[in-house]
Amino acid sequence: MRFHVLTIFPGMFESPFAEGVIGQARQKGLIEILSYDIREHSHDRHRSVDDYPFGGGPGMVMKPEPLFEAVEAVRQNASLEDSTPIILLAAQGRRLTQKVVEGLALRENLVLVCGRYEGVDERVRQHLATDEISVGDYVLSGGEVAAMVVIDAVSRLVSGVVGSFASTQDDSFTTGLLQHPQYTRPSDFRGMAVPEVLLSGNHAEIARWRRLESLRATLIRRPDLLESAELSDDDRRIIEQLRADS
Ligand SMILES: C[S@@+](CC[C@H](N)C(=O)[O-])C[C@H]1O[C@@H](n2cnc3c(N)ncnc32)[C@H](O)[C@@H]1O
Known part of the structure; x- marks a missing residue:
């Protein structure tokens, strides 16, 4: 999968993606992150890409010519299909969710x-x-950090990027719920013990516990998710019980 990033700060995209699973995926050629300097398409000797807003007011606005030309150049040089999404990072855009990420991960470019x-x-x-696309209801100083969020979240879903694809399938939001708590060794840390069931080796019991804790975490922290999550009759009974106990 290839990400083509148009920015006035192309250097920003190097180090955040040099390490971890994304860094490894780049080395294996599973994903490519190509950044292009919008200033290459400026029309003046100062390489300016912004101008004063018509109608007055504070600040500067990015001019259309360099942006249109930068997109056209990428389309042509990378032989992109007409259907390739051209995503503007914008505070006013549709909110990035795991569903949106899943849709974007189906694209080649x-x-x-x-x-x-x-x-x-x-x-x-x-x-x-x-x-x-917006990464949340707050204003960043530029679209670069937002683009990095999109690249990271989408890359995790590209086949081979995360070692165990199954592990992405019970991630928070992917199932419609928040994920159950996770523990690792030691089983007792300063008197804080891991729930006994996780040490039992009983896979059916562990699965039941994880579902219960996933429902509990969602009910407490993000009850809004329960409105659209796929829930079984058992799940609904558990939620009723959790509500009654609280
Ligand atoms: C300072 S912001 C401009 C905000 C704009 N004046 C407004 O009120 O919507 C500059 C750039 O940062 C990016 N940006 C800011 N907040 C963002 C967000 N929540 N999600 C995605 N991109 C964002 C956009 O690319 C935007 O053009």
Whole structure:
């Protein structure tokens, strides 16, 4: 899978993806992260990509020409299909969720456009971007960190990137719920003991405990998720019981 990132700070994308599972995936050629400098498409000797907002007001706005031309150059040089998503990172975009990530992971190429300053000229949003993604209801100083979040979350779902694909399948949100608590050795740390059931070797009991704890964590921390999660009759009974006990 290839990520094409358009930014005025292409160097930002090197070190965050040099290590860990993403770094290994890059080395194996499972994913490629290509960053392109929008300033290469500036039309003046100062390499400027921003200008004053029409109508006045504070700050600067990213000009349309360099952004359109940068996307066109990537499309042509990387022989991208017309259907390749052109994603503008924007606080006003649709919220990134695991479902959105799963959809993006099905693509071979993604183009990620990082805004800066007060944002991008509206014509970029309306006529160039095919999608707009926000990583949350807060404002970042640029789209780069948001693009990194997209790249990281999507890469984990590319086959071979995470050692055990099964481990991504019971991750929080993937199942519609938060994940159950995890423990490792020692079984007793400063008097804090691991739940007995996890040491029992009884896989059916462990699965039951994990489901119960997953439901409990979701009910306590993110009850909103229960409205759309796929729940069995057993799950509903457990939730009723947990509510009654609280
Ligand atoms: C300072 S912000 C501009 C915010 C803009 N004035 C607004 O009110 O929506 C500069 C750039 O950071 C990126 N950005 C900021 N917050 C973001 C978020 N929550 N998700 C994704 N990108 C974001 C966008 O690319 C944006 O163009």
